[in-house]
Amino acid sequence: MLRPLYNWILRRSARPDAVWWMAGVSFAESSFFPLPPDIMLIPMCLAEPKKLWRYTNICALASLFGGILGYAIGFFLFDSVGRLLFDLYGLWDAYYGFQHSFNTVGPWLLVLKGVTPIPYKLLAITAGIAKMDIVIFLLCSVVARFSRYYIIAVLLHFYGPQVQRIIEKRLMLVTTLLVVVVVGGLLSFKLV
Template structure:
């Protein structure tokens, strides 16, 4: 477990460093696409970092995150639909979520496409829901629309916080940057581990 935690921390640091480069927008979009289909680090970490540095662009960043995440969700859906055995199962197994696959199937049977709203808005592993949606042949148009709403709500809520209170948040971040960075990285890693254990 320690090796996995160290890997996630290094991966988190690598993602965060892109916020300080001229390629930040592209990095945010790319991470949003990747996280919805195969990547472990959510785009929120970049969205928050970029929102703090430029609060007035927070809604733009939220839009990039939403668009990238929905496109990534479509990629995840396609993987589950056409390549579940060859690729989808390997991605799910990689994150230790194989035993949760049937639980997600149960959610889709009971709530149909609305189950994707749960995976899209909450910290649950969205990639599991997108890949499973394709494997279970959930209506594609409904899948895209619910994903757009769920991911949009999540990212625009985060963006709204920084748009409204950006300067105050920035002052706090600058004063306690080291502590907050350490704490947030810890929360990301612990959240990932808890999801694996509890979901």
């Protein structure tokens, strides 16, 4: 089941309009959508290594702008849209655990958790709810989102062909590891 999807994404990643799809997914993931942009960014960078840094910058910028929308949802629309998103994704337990820590060490938590593949929308919306200073939010988001995607870019830059071979050979293992990392990131909210 995963092989056809992987091949489909890899074929689409070489298309001229793929960058717009990736940017849209990255924007949406930072504010309301559950699908991370990595599933497009990595195959696109592997298919066209010369565009790795361009794709990475576009993905990070789109994520940053999506985070601003997430912040606005928390700041202005939490009672309507924010609550709906938290209900839809079952984020209430994570939110309550995160809110306490966020009030104490918000900027540091935003940077540290923003680098991980946990749902960034939770961080952005919570920053808006907490009425975090927008300049501090933007600075922390720039550090977090660019760091997150640049880590991927550096790995792909130095180990691109090996990464592609590993993904193609052990697609199920790679997918399982990504799920474990995402679930681990979500569970870390309960521990903080």
